[in-house]
């Protein structure tokens with residue numbers, strides 16, 4: 122029984138120019154104690170999926186279909202239909218979020234420690250002041266912040282310190298599921314390494330589930346049990362981590378794997394995936410990757426490839442899945458150093 | 459003034475009051491930046507890497523005059539920027555721009571993308587409405603925000619994180635600055651989009667001799683963007699040199715630890731745990747000894763008995779601040 126089951130979710134943003142189709146028929150499950158990584162191009166809809174799950178959406182967002190089934194331990198609820206007040210009781214303790222921007226969770230006028238204490242008190246009314254303090258101190262140490270900094274304001278923190286405070290906050294109420302949206306982008310590799318280890322440890326100890334969004338495929342390789350690849354509002358591939366890295370089948374996934382720059386060995390030319398990112402107001406007809414794909418043929422431009430299972434646990438939305446191991450796609454171009 | 463570097467930072471210090479008895483009652487200061495010196499030549503780029511909280515952003519903010527230095531000076535084209543008169547000041551603020559670390563904080567939420575990008579042009583009275591629109595569109599396309607038309611009238615909250623970051627870059631570049639402080643400018647971008655942005659910046663560097671102070675924690679990015687890399691630890695530069703030299707022949711134990719902790723995109727490979735002890739450091743009233751002492755895997759008694767090691771040139775253009783590395787320990 123998965124903790125979270127997203128079924129054919131469709132969420133669009135209404136704008137003057139039409140609908141931005143940010144989440145357009147997305148389905149996936151997250152198992153108990155599982156880490157699902159989500160990777161995709163900037164602007165493809167990763168944050169939108171998380172905000173839709175938590176129902177933290179701007180007023181121009183519209184649900185246009187699908188379900189978000191959350192198992193809170195006793196029963197399964199569809200979060201899409203819930204009233205805001207009912208949703209409130211699932212946030213923090215049920216599902217908590219590490220936002221892409223610290224600004225979304227830290228209030229500039231309150232001390233950082235007090236903000237985390239507040240969040241805890243709301244969910245554990247019986248907790249003593251002393252116990253709550255202890256807990257926050259412990260969380261600070263966990264993310265490598267000096268507990269004395271609890272008394273400082275957000276503007277006295279560096280970028281990476283704010284990010285770590287937000288991680289501490291998200292873990293405060295022992296959530297069943299954490300959605301982490303680019304949680305370590307502002308951190309140097311040593312601090313990042315430490316936080317990943319701690320997250321992994323807590324996640325194992327508490328059987329916590331996690332959705333880990335990142336554009337950094339090295340970090341995704343490290344933390345995820347399974348990986349979903351997103352492109353232009355849709356999932357294009359989903360499989361266990363090893364399979365995604367060893368035998369990616371979608372041409373876009375292949376391109377991603379080949380574009381990764383390295384600090385060791387010979388300095389290679391940078392590679393990019395040819396072509397423009399798609400316009401989500403008017404996504405290309407047929408397969409959305411077709412205009413950038415070197416395998417595309419007439420059918421790809423007309424019909425939308427179904428997200429189908431090609432082997433045990435391996436889903437791909439493509440008419441011409443790449444079969445060979447480590448196959449370089451032609452759409453990946455060399456570019457100037 | 460012929461051969462003075464474009465930007466020269468000299469013994470820069472920035473201390474923050476550890477205010478409201480935060481760290482007890484005595485006078486305590488956060489030594490955010492402590493005796494930092496470096497040069498950036500015209501058309502050059504220096505990568506600034508280092509631990510979270512080590513003072514990178516603060517250094518950048520002092521350069522663009524958002525923060526007053528506690529001491530030390532900044533020379534632009536050989537002249538001390540604190541001695542600029544009003545009109546020189548204005549020129550400096552036009553020629554030196556900064557891309558801020560968090561695009562959620564730095565973009566004005568009440569302005570549209572068009573207004574955000576063209577505001578610097580307005581302030582400086584450059585261009586007609588049509589020219590400005592052309593310019594905004596062209597920069598948006600170049601940073602991979604396309605089709606640009608559909609973004610011009612949007613507000614920041616209608617953009618993704620990486621799109622905001624690219625709008626911030628476009629805004630900083632629109633005046634074609636001579637010097638750019640780029641603070642983690644591509645941290646939210648996937649490799650493909652990031653490559654496009656990096657290429658744009660390299661192109662501007664080539665065409666207009668634009669120079670960069672490029673703050674990043676991503677050594678792979680620094681490798682492509684920067685001629686030289688300076689590694690900071692707790693407010694001090696501990697190693698600096700040519701990029702490839704630093705990556706292949708790092709001498710400071712902190713730089714080595716950084717390099718060993720870089721992750722690779724392979725689920726079968728576990729990161730080697732960096733050979734570095736203890737907790738994340740605190741810059742409050744630091745001890746006089748080497749700033750890295752408590753965490754250093756190779757520290758000797760010599761390190762414990764002497765002040766923070768000076769930056770010593772061990773090879774042409776390669777400087778290290780470590781007694782072990784310079785064979786004094």
Ligand SMILES: Nc1ncnc2c1ncn2[C@@H]1O[C@H](COP(=O)(O)OP(=O)(O)OP(=O)(O)O)[C@@H](O)[C@H]1O
Nearest residue numbers: 134143163164165166167168169616617618619620
């Ligand atoms: N309130 C909004 N109104 C209109 N469009 C929006 C709104 N919020 C986001 N968008 C658009 O929806 C798309 C998806 O945005 P989202 O923030 O989910 O992307 P993302 O995958 O998280 O990208 P990034 O990696 O850059 O953060 C983007 O193209 C963005 O411009």
Ligand SMILES: Nc1ncnc2c1ncn2[C@@H]1O[C@H](COP(=O)(O)OP(=O)(O)OP(=O)(O)O)[C@@H](O)[C@H]1O
Nearest residue numbers: 277279280281282474490510511512513514515516
């Ligand atoms: N306004 C301020 N008041 C007090 N302390 C500050 C202030 N701004 C920064 N600091 C402190 O100065 C030190 C350096 O901060 P800075 O933002 O320069 O770090 P950074 O190297 O950019 O880190 P990161 O990589 O996490 O962004 C930190 O200890 C920080 O807490």
Ligand code: SF4
Nearest residue numbers: 408411414421439440
């Ligand atoms: S469906 Fe066609 S266009 Fe889309 S990725 Fe596969 S081959 Fe390329």
Ligand SMILES: [Mg+2]
Nearest residue numbers: 168221618619
């Ligand atoms: Mg996002």
Ligand SMILES: [Mg+2]
Nearest residue numbers: 279280515559
């Ligand atoms: Mg910073």
